[in-house]
Amino acid sequence: MSTAMTQRLRSFAVDLLEQQGALLEWPEHEESGLAVLPRSTAALLECPDSVPITATPTQAGLVVNLTSPFLERAEKIFPAAASELSLKIDTLYLKKSAMDEPVARAFAFPNARVKVLGASADRVEYHYWHFAAMIESDERWEDVVTVVLNSRSRVPLDLPDPLNNSDACAAVLDDIVPDITIAGRAAGGIITKKSGPFVQRLEQRMVRDLKRLKDYYHALLDDASPVRNRRVVDVNQQESRKLAVKLELDRKIAELRERYMLRPSLRLVALVRLDMPALAVKLNVQRRDGEKQITVFWNALIKTLEPLACDHCGAATFSVHFATDITTRCAACARRED
Amino acid sequence: MEPPFSWWNMSAATAHTPVVRNAKTLGGISVAPVQSAPFTAVRHLDTASIRLRFELERLKLLRGFDELLCLEGLHGVEEMPHQIDTVRKVLRYFHGRVLLADEVGLGKTIEAALLLREYLLRGMVKRVLILVPSPLTGRWRDELAGKFGLPFDLATSGWDSRHWEQSERVVASIALAKSRRHFDLCAAAPWDLVIVDEAHHCKNRDTRNWQLVNALRRRHIFLLTATPVQNNLIELYNLLTLLEPGHLKTEADFKKKFVTRGNPRDPRNRRVLRDLLSQVMVRNTRSLVNIELPRRYAQTFAITAGEDESRLYRHLDSYLRWRCRPASAATNPVDADTAEGLDTPDMEPQTDVLATIAGGVVYHPQEGQATVPESRLVAMEETWSHPPDNLPLLHKLQLNSILMAAGSHPLALRPALERLGLQDHRAAPLLELARGLEESAKEKKLLELLGKNRGQKTLVFANFRITLDRVAGLLERHGIRSVSFTGSLSQMEKELAIDDFKHDAPVMLCSDSGGEGFNLQFCNTLINFDLPWNPMRIEQRVGRVHRIGQTREVFVFNLCTRGSLEDKILTVLNDKLRMFELVVGEVGSILGNTENGEDFETLVLDLWMKSKSADDLDAAFANLGDALLTAQADYLKTKQLDDALFGEDYA
Numbered sequence: 001m002s003t004a005m006t007q008r009l010r011s012f013a014v015d016l017l018e019q020q021g022a023l024l025e026w027p028e029h030e031e032s033g034l035a036v037l038p039r040s041t042a043a044l045l046e047c048p049d050s051v052p053i054t055a056t057p058t059q060a061g062l063v064v065n066l067t068s069p070f071l072e073r074a075e076k077i078f079p080a081a082a083s084e085l086s087l088k089i090d091t092l093y094l095k096k097s098a099m100d101e102p103v104a105r106a107f108a109f110p111n112a113r114v115k116v117l118g119a120s121a122d123r124v125e126y127h128y129w130h131f132a133a134m135i136e137s138d139e140r141w142e143d144v145v146t147v148v149l150n151s152r153s154r155v156p157l158d159l160p161d162p163l164n165n166s167d168a169c170a171a172v173l174d175d176i177v178p179d180i181t182i183a184g185r186a187a188g189g190i191i192t193k194k195s196g197p198f199v200q201r202l203e204q205r206m207v208r209d210l211k212r213l214k215d216y217y218h219a220l221l222d223d224a225s226p227v228r229n230r231r232v233v234d235v236n237q238q239e240s241r242k243l244a245v246k247l248e249l250d251r252k253i254a255e256l257r258e259r260y261m262l263r264p265s266l267r268l269v270a271l272v273r274l275d276m277p278a279l280a281v282k283l284n285v286q287r288r289d290g291e292k293q294i295t296v297f298w299n300a301l302i303k304t305l306e307p308l309a310c311d312h313c314g315a316a317t318f319s320v321h322f323a324t325d326i327t328t329r330c331a332a333c334a335r336r337e338d
Numbered sequence: 339m340e341p342p343f344s345w346w347n348m349s350a351a352t353a354h355t356p357v358v359r360n361a362k363t364l365g366g367i368s369v370a371p372v373q374s375a376p377f378t379a380v381r382h383l384d385t386a387s388i389r390l391r392f393e394l395e396r397l398k399l400l401r402g403f404d405e406l407l408c409l410e411g412l413h414g415v416e417e418m419p420h421q422i423d424t425v426r427k428v429l430r431y432f433h434g435r436v437l438l439a440d441e442v443g444l445g446k447t448i449e450a451a452l453l454l455r456e457y458l459l460r461g462m463v464k465r466v467l468i469l470v471p472s473p474l475t476g477r478w479r480d481e482l483a484g485k486f487g488l489p490f491d492l493a494t495s496g497w498d499s500r501h502w503e504q505s506e507r508v509v510a511s512i513a514l515a516k517s518r519r520h521f522d523l524c525a526a527a528p529w530d531l532v533i534v535d536e537a538h539h540c541k542n543r544d545t546r547n548w549q550l551v552n553a554l555r556r557r558h559i560f561l562l563t564a565t566p567v568q569n570n571l572i573e574l575y576n577l578l579t580l581l582e583p584g585h586l587k588t589e590a591d592f593k594k595k596f597v598t599r600g601n602p603r604d605p606r607n608r609r610v611l612r613d614l615l616s617q618v619m620v621r622n623t624r625s626l627v628n629i630e631l632p633r634r635y636a637q638t639f640a641i642t643a644g645e646d647e648s649r650l651y652r653h654l655d656s657y658l659r660w661r662c663r664p665a666s667a668a669t670n671p672v673d674a675d676t677a678e679g680l681d682t683p684d685m686e687p688q689t690d691v692l693a694t695i696a697g698g699v700v701y702h703p704q705e706g707q708a709t710v711p712e713s714r715l716v717a718m719e720e721t722w723s724h725p726p727d728n729l730p731l732l733h734k735l736q737l738n739s740i741l742m743a744a745g746s747h748p749l750a751l752r753p754a755l756e757r758l759g760l761q762d763h764r765a766a767p768l769l770e771l772a773r774g775l776e777e778s779a780k781e782k783k784l785l786e787l788l789g790k791n792r793g794q795k796t797l798v799f800a801n802f803r804i805t806l807d808r809v810a811g812l813l814e815r816h817g818i819r820s821v822s823f824t825g826s827l828s829q830m831e832k833e834l835a836i837d838d839f840k841h842d843a844p845v846m847l848c849s850d851s852g853g854e855g856f857n858l859q860f861c862n863t864l865i866n867f868d869l870p871w872n873p874m875r876i877e878q879r880v881g882r883v884h885r886i887g888q889t890r891e892v893f894v895f896n897l898c899t900r901g902s903l904e905d906k907i908l909t910v911l912n913d914k915l916r917m918f919e920l921v922v923g924e925v926g927s928i929l930g931n932t933e934n935g936e937d938f939e940t941l942v943l944d945l946w947m948k949s950k951s952a953d954d955l956d957a958a959f960a961n962l963g964d965a966l967l968t969a970q971a972d973y974l975k976t977k978q979l980d981d982a983l984f985g986e987d988y989a
């Protein structure tokens with residue numbers, strides 16, 4: 001293991017154990033030290049209360065190493081369900097000038113007439129969904145994916161981590177039911193993109209394996225045919241041999257498909273809710289005979305207008321089409337519906 | 339930017355139900371529904387905790403296959419660098435489908451077990467089937483449990499479909515699995531991983547062995563063999579077709595392209611063939627992994643026993659033969675596997691079995707007792723004119739233990755004789771004779787050897803605890819410090835014992851399982867005070883010091899009583915097979931070429947039981963020797979073929 005890795009693991013272990021109330025004597029850059037753990041923590045980590053702590057896998061004691069069971073056991077310290085944290089930023093600068101021009105510059109509305117009605121200060125809750133994603137197949141792909149949603153417009157955004165924002169402090173927020181479906185869908189988009197090369201590699205391998213299997217068994221079938229094989233005289237015998245080969249091919253193909261099947265899973269690790277000021281900009285949308293008012297938000301963290309969410313696929317878009325019922329469509333969904 | 343078409347579009351599931359989507363196909367690959375736990379975020383954590391939570395997830399991600407999980411928490415496994423490399427290679431490039439064809443003695447089994455452990459720890463496989471030759475089933479199960487912490491079920495003939503379906507980790511003998519009753523059950527159950535040990539038993543497509551493995555539903559498969567080709571190249575073709583059908587095209591294609599017409603043993607287009615092979619098999623060779631060990635020398639001392647000791651062995655032999663004589667010709671001594679309440683011998687069995695046989699009899703030695711007059715022993719034998727019809731037949735395991743105890747030390751015999759004496763008063767003179775014997779003629783030789791080896795570390799092996807204790811006392815009386823090392827010591831005690839041996843005590847007394855997993859290369863002399871009948875176990879003993887890291891020549895001294903079974907075994911193994919000059923593992927390969935040779939211990943016992951006299955037994959051992967020579971010739975032929983195919987540079 002690299003030194004950087006060892007250090008990172010070490011500081012994780014120290015932070016975690018000290019937070020649990022442990023007393024640690026483990027000088028930095030030393031291989032080993034001593035830990036006195038609260039009884040409950042020791043029980044979860046399956047070690048004595050007072051135990052040598054070390055980064056070296058061959059040593060006795062609590063081994064803090066990627067290959068040791070430490071990480072698995074440490075996980076038990078956290079609640080089994082996902083963790084939730086609520087934060088609040090009390091004040092942030094909000095844009096004061098007229099919004100007509102910024103809206104016109106940020107958005108394109110190809111099939112509707114859109115007018116800015118006005119802007120007002122508001123508070124919006126942003127949801128940071130942290131998922132652990134895994135795709136199991138003949139190989140395995142894993143990653144951690146974060147989806148940030150504006151809980152009002154439900155648009156996925158790219159926002160800075162509030163855990164690094166000194167203005168964000170713990171808060172008690174209103175009870176709302178966060179919509180994991182939208183978050184999961186957005187996570188799916190990210191995962192699809194991130195795992196693209198992985199899936200592509202599997203696909204290529206499967207195509208190759210499939211071809212090899214088929215070539216092989218078809219050659220066996222040819223061998224079993226009377227022209228190629230004069231030893232086989234009995235027609236029934238020929239037929240049953242061919243059938244057996246076909247059945248085996250089917251079985252092997254099914255096995256191959258099963259082997260390469262993508263088995264995705266998504267686990268919510270944590271939800272961080274952040275309540276903060278935002279500028280709500282009201283728009284009037286006119287399409288054919290219909291008319292509707294919608295809201296876009298000016299985000300005080302990134303100091304820019306947020307995109308809108310496609311009502312069909314959930315994607316964020318600045319090029320907003322409208323369906324006949326004046327629900328939003330991203331360019332791709334609009335093309336598909338045409 | 340727009341995400342591409344998302345195969346991971348989740349359907350309208352509510353926030354509190356699992357997010358699931360119907361299976362869908364992506365470019366030919368099918369996609370299972372997304373599995374996701376219900377949303378129940380409960381705890382309101384503080385910022386610090388949530389940071390730690392994220393870090394934990396990220397750290398877990400960092401464990402690619404570079405960081406192997408399987409190496410932690412092993413007991414008594416000394417993995418070697420080439421084995422670790424192989425594990426990584428198989429994980430990364432072979433995707434868990436491989437022919438592991440290391441040269442003998444390089445530890446394919448350890449590679450397979452490490453891989454198995456890695457897959458299990460990562461949750462990448464759940465249902466595992468291990469197919470092995472019958473004599474090896476117990477050993478696989480015990481080592482997986484003991485050394486790798488992986489408990490497995492042993493399939494038995496009584497299993498039904500429920501067992502095959504529900505048992506997630508199974509060790510089965512291939513003979514059982516392919517039997518009429520079990521073939522379909524075993525093939526119907528889906529396996530994530532199948533391991534086939536000694537896979538050369540599946541080299542022929544027309545056999546049920548091959549057909550069974552071909553019929554198994556599995557995602558990953560490891561085939562293990564040191565001899566992927568024994569007679570001709572088609573065998574290799576058949577093995578690899580089990581692994582990846584079509585990898586070498588059809589048999590006709592393969593022959594046309596890679597086999598010299600008229601000589602099925604001669605490969606053509608070797609470079610192309612090697613490239614193809616390297617995609618599906620790993621073969622580590624001694625020269626490749628750079629482990630050429632220093633030479634080892636063996637010397638056997640057949641020692642003439644003293645008068646009483648010889649009489650004891652002679653009369654014991656007659657008595658046991660009488661006890662095995664069936665009352666009616668139809669019955670035979672009970673087979674080990676049908677005997678109840680006794681384990682089959684395996685890891686450290688003799689002592690345990692003997693304890694069972696001794697059955698808690700408390701023994702009070704009667705020191706200084708006069709020896710038993712020969713007349714009483716003769717009288718004893720005269721009562722044997724009839725078959726022992728009112729006595730239970732001795733079963734094979736009992737016989738085996740008693741005969742092995744006799745080969746160890748008269749003291750090791752006592753508990754067994756006491757047990758016999760309880761069953762049959764006619765055995766009493768034997769017990770009395772044994773009670774009068776405190777020493778074995780081998781002891782003098784042992785002291786002599788230790789005397790000559792003064793200043794060097796010496797490892798002394800014995801099968802029986804009683805023998806070890808006796809030798810410990812003997813050495814103490816002669817002012818030679820020794821330390822004992824047996825399987826019953828705790829880990830801490832073991833470490834202390836090794837430490838003591840390394841720095842202080844010149845002699846370590848070791849039971850068979852002793853010393854495994856410890857570095858003993860600082861010692862280069864080994865004395866077998868007694869002898870396991872199984873050559874593989876003799877090899878294991880020698881392997882404690884003759885292994886990687888040994889820099890000096892190794893000396894092995896075998897002690898046995900002249901004319902004893904051990905004497906005959908050693909004669910065959912040493913004089914015919916020249917076993918002690920072979921490379922580690924070769925004995926196993928050679929024995930594997932003989933019928934039932936993998937179960938040498940039973941073979942020896944059968945020879946003893948079938949023979950009617952000493953001459954008879956000598957003749958039987960001579961035949962065994964010839965059979966081993968034939969097997970060795972076969973092995974050498976295989977090796978030549980092997981070299982032609984893989985060459986020295988094969989990697």
Ligand SMILES: [Zn+2]
Nearest residue numbers: 310313330333
């Ligand atoms: Zn859309």
